[in-house]
Amino acid sequence: MNIKITFKNQGFNKSNENLMLFVDEKFDISSLKKHIPSSEYSFILDLLKIKDTKQKIITFDLSSKRKIILVSFKKNLPISEAENLGAKCYDIFKDIKNLEYRVNTDTIPYESKNLIGHFLHGIKLKSYTFQKYKTKKDKKNIHILAHGKNIPTSKEQIKFNAIEEGTFYTRDLVSEPGNILHPDEYAKRINSLRKFGLKINVYDEKKLKKMGMNTILGVGQGSIRGSYLVTMEWTGLKDNSKPLAFVGKGVCFDTGGISLKPAKFMEDMTYDMAGSAVVVGLMKSLALRKAKINAVGVVGLVENMPGGNAQRPGDIVKSYSGKTVEILNTDAEGRLVLADALTYTEQKFKPKFIVDLATLTGAIIVSLGSEYAGLFSNDDKLSNQLIDAGEYVEEKLWRMPLNKNYDKLIDSKNADMQNINYVGGAGSTTAAQFLQRFILNKTPWAHLDIAGMAFSKYGGALNSGGATGYGVRLLNKLIEDNYE
Numbered sequence: 262m263n264i265k266i267t268f269k270n271q272g273f274n275k276s277n278e279n280l281m282l283f284v285d286e287k288f289d290i291s292s293l294k295k296h297i298p299s300s301e302y303s304f305i306l307d308l309l310k311i312k313d314t315k316q317k318i319i320t321f322d323l324s325s326k327r328k329i330i331l332v333s334f335k336k337n338l339p340i341s342e343a344e345n346l347g348a349k350c351y352d353i354f355k356d357i358k359n360l361e362y363r364v365n366t367d368t369i370p371y372e373s374k375n376l377i378g379h380f381l382h383g384i385k386l387k388s389y390t391f392q393k394y395k396t397k398k399d400k401k402n403i404h405i406l407a408h409g410k411n412i413p414t415s416k417e418q419i420k421f422n423a424i425e426e427g428t429f430y431t432r433d434l435v436s437e438p439g440n441i442l443h444p445d446e447y448a449k450r451i452n453s454l455r456k457f458g459l460k461i462n463v464y465d466e467k468k469l470k471k472m473g474m475n476t477i478l479g480v481g482q483g484s485i486r487g488s489y490l491v492t493m494e495w496t497g498l499k500d501n502s503k504p505l506a507f508v509g510k511g512v513c514f515d516t517g518g519i520s521l522k523p524a525k526f527m528e529d530m531t532y533d534m535a536g537s538a539v540v541v542g543l544m545k546s547l548a549l550r551k552a553k554i555n556a557v558g559v560v561g562l563v564e565n566m567p568g569g570n571a572q573r574p575g576d577i578v579k580s581y582s583g584k585t586v587e588i589l590n591t592d593a594e595g596r597l598v599l600a601d602a603l604t605y606t607e608q609k610f611k612p613k614f615i616v617d618l619a620t621l622t623g624a625i626i627v628s629l630g631s632e633y634a635g636l637f638s639n640d641d642k643l644s645n646q647l648i649d650a651g652e653y654v655e656e657k658l659w660r661m662p663l664n665k666n667y668d669k670l671i672d673s674k675n676a677d678m679q680n681i682n683y684v685g686g687a688g689s690t691t692a693a694q695f696l697q698r699f700i701l702n703k704t705p706w707a708h709l710d711i712a713g714m715a716f717s718k719y720g721g722a723l724n725s726g727g728a729t730g731y732g733v734r735l736l737n738k739l740i741e742d743n744y745e
Contacts, residue, residue: 262355262401264388266381268418269408279328279362281350281405285370286335288314296365297329305329318349330362332380336371340379341655345722347383354384354403361404366411378413381405382421386723389429389730391436420550424737427546428730434538435715435728439514439531443486444562447513447534451491451541451560457548460494474605475578476586476597481563483518483571490602492609493544493558497551504555505744506612507544507736508602510595510619511537511562518565518591519573532728533595535715536618537562539732546737553745559606561598565591577676581605582699585676593681595621596695603699603706613744614643614705617696618732619712624688625661626713633659634714634731637693640705647707650738655722656731658709667694 280297284290288309294302305321312319317333330353332346354362366377384405392398413421434442434450442450448463455461466487469478474490481488494504515533516522522530537560544558572578576588581601588597599617606615625635634651636658638644644660651658670691673679678698682691693708700706711731720726 262388262390262399262403264351264354264385264403264405266385266405266407268412269406270412279330281330281332281362281364283332283334283366283368283370286333288319288331288333290331292370293368296368301329305331317346318353320353334370334373334376338371338373338376340376340653343376343379344383344386344655347380347385348387348723351384351387360402362406364405364407366407366409368409369411375413375417377407377411378417378421381407382425383723385421385425386428387725389432389724391433391727393436394438423546423550424734426549427542427737428733430545431535431538431542431730431733432724432728434541435532435535435730437531439564442531442534443513444481444484444489444511444564445487447511447562448487448489448491451493454493454541454545454548457545458495459544459548460496462492464490464492472581472605473579474581474601476580477561477563477601479572479576479578479588480512480518480565480591480594480597483568484564484566485568486513486564489562490605491560491562493541495544495547495552495554495556497547497553498555502555503613504557504610505740506606506610506615507540507556507558508599508606508615508617509537509540509558509560510534510598510617510621511560512595512598513562513564515565515592515594516567518594519567519571520590520592521567522592529716532716533620534562535620535728536709536711536732539618539711539730539736542730542733543736546733547740552740554740556740557606557610557612559602561602563594563598565594580699582701584678584698587673587676587679589679589683590681593692595619596692597680599696600699603696604701607700607702607704612704614640614707615700616643616647616707616709616736618709620715621708621710622689622692622712625710628661628689629659629713631713631717633657635689635710636660636707637663637690637697637710638705638707639663639697639700639703640707643705643707646739646743647709647735650742651735654734654738656714656735658735661693662690663693663697667691671695
């Protein structure tokens with residue numbers, strides 16, 4: 262179903278149109294008298310006596326062609342609740358035949374900055390579906406005409422649209438099957454974002470070998486597809502200030518390599534590139550809204566396959582940093598992709614901070630389920646900024662420990678380190694501890710393990726199941742509140 266939202270300052274006066282109106286938490290409709298005919302006002306007043314006003318959204322069929330939806334806003338309504346109410350309205354739209362609604366923002370009962378913008382943002386975010394490969398598509402269109410003094414400004418409309426576009430692009434990438442979105446195709450799609458003003462550089466295998474990025478190359482060497490490092494630069498400031506850096510794991514399909522995964526649920530490993538998709542979607546949204554910052558996105562794109570040339574358990578590789586890694590398990594591949602990408606990002610761009618995202622460990626799902634992503638960081642300020650941004654947009658983070666005492670679990674007898682902890686326990690922490698070794702110059706850094714958040718089989722408040730786009734809104738909020 263496609264949702265189109267149009268904004269106008271002036272109202273409409275069609276007696277047969279569908280309306281969405283806003284009331285307070287007590288469903289006091291006295292303020293609506295001037296917005297609807299007196300006969301309809303009396304009819305709704307009578308129906309409210311028998312309706313369950315504990316519900317925050319109530320619908321009334323005034324005729325076979327006219328429906329009114331009342332949405333209850335409480336005082337000091339949090340932005341996240343406004344978005345969730347919008348998502349619930351989308352669920353109403355799914356089940357009705359009326360295809361056009363007028364939203365009267367003059368009826369909002371309380372003063373609140375951009376409440377209606379977030380409400381409509383929730384509708385739009387919940388409307389996403391991935392139907393690309395269905396022969397019978399849902400072609401239903403909903404047109405929402407929002408008018409009145411409380412509509413978002415033009416600047417706010419651009420921002421909401423940019424975040425939606427970035428989130429949907431991330432969801433699209435994560436939803437694609439592995440036979441379509443392999444590393445070769447993925448690199449081409451990122452390259453196409455040049456049209457939005459991003460500077461793109463694609464480093465193929467030949468370049469990566471010359472650069473010494475052997476931990477990335479080792480993961481992808483069993484696949485017939487190429488391996489790539491792709492950088493995306495957005496220059497929203499002309500003062501040459503240090504950029505904000507975002508790094509993503511892009512394992513387009515993860516079989517586990519020679520350390521083969523069990524067959525059950527292996528089809529889900531198409532979303533092992535979700536960390537990179539968040540970075541790509543974020544960079545697109547920053548470009549669309551012309552964010553007043555300098556930012557760089559870096560993604561490592563590989564396919565982890567058990568081919569005749571695949572990396573073996575016991576292999577030792579030299580990373581871009583110069584540090585050597587003993588590969589004890591080829592299914593601990595994401596940290597190898599990120600290792601080279603992190604060092605390169607720090608040395609090449611000298612950023613203010615680095616945030617990396619990855620569906621890195623199953624252990625984080627054991628720890629936090631699908632309610633929080635794991636946050637590991639060497640910097641309290643950056644951690645607190647991320648946690649606050651996550652609370653605001655309800656893409657929540659829980660900080661997990663990093664400590665030198667964990668280092669002994671990844672020290673190797675044969676190389677500088679090994680890529681897994683064979684002692685057992687603390688799987689997410691030892692993975693983050695491994696990554697931290699590739700931050701060489703004490704740059705503020707945070708690692709987000711989003712394995713439990715990137716994909717949802719049952720859906721959430723702002724998504725209907727499948728790819729969630731978790732991280733795009735979180736990082737946009739981080740930037741907007743602290744760096745623009």
